[in-house]
Amino acid sequence: MVVEDDTTVRSVVGDYLRAAGLEVSLHADGTSARSALERALPDVLVVDRMLPGVSGDELCREVRARSDIPILMLTALGAVKDRIAGLEHGADDYLAKPFAMRELQLRVQALLRRRAVVVAAGAFTAGDFVVDPVRRVATVAGSGRELALTSREYDLFLFFARNPGRVLTRDEILREVWNWRVGDGATITVHVRRLREKIEPDPRFPVYLRTEWGEGYRFTPRPDA
Known part of the structure; x- marks a missing residue:
């Protein structure tokens, strides 16, 4: 799931990830994303911090309170204190704008691999x-x-x-x-x-x-x- 209020960024990210073989749902604001997340959780959530309605920080906290799904934050706030704030809200990874689409794809796929991995060794x-x-x-x-x-x-x-x-x-x-x-x-x-x-x-x-x-x-x- 990608939650991004910028129309161009949302469309380009969606197209790029789909071209990489991923199934992608797009949301333009935090309110619609919250409703969708209440119905079903994605394998990875990619969310902008600054969103109309419900902020990305709020979404991150709400999802983290009930699930360990990987969360990648996208944001124009790239200072160290902003990255730390995003991580403290429960994000697993953080990508500041502007970013390379290839890097976004690789980070999403890395999060998917970690979620799907099954280690042969026992407890x-x-x-x-x-x-x-x-x-x-x-x-x-x-x-x-x-x-x-x-x-x-x-x-x-x-x-x-x-x-x-x-x-x-x-x-x-x-x-x-x-x-x-x-x-x-x-x-x-x-x-x-x-x-x-x-x-x-x-x-x-x-x-x-x-x-x-x-x-x-x-x-x-x-x-x-």
């Missing part, structure tokens, strides 16, 4: 957590409580869980989780903060996912070990 235990790559679910060991992770948060947590005790650099995380060769480190900062809010007893003093200043992040699946 595994990572300290205080159990991760199931097939169901794309992570739970707290013992209680069985499921972590309410978005699609991107799950990908990030899975990467940490598969590399316990090792310092992972931001470049490595961008490459392996986002499939980016170059990217904005603020993206990782926001997602790590959101992940800590869901796995840490007190996100202000993380014990599982710690920052190694000047290097990256280290995941300790059982802090008392």
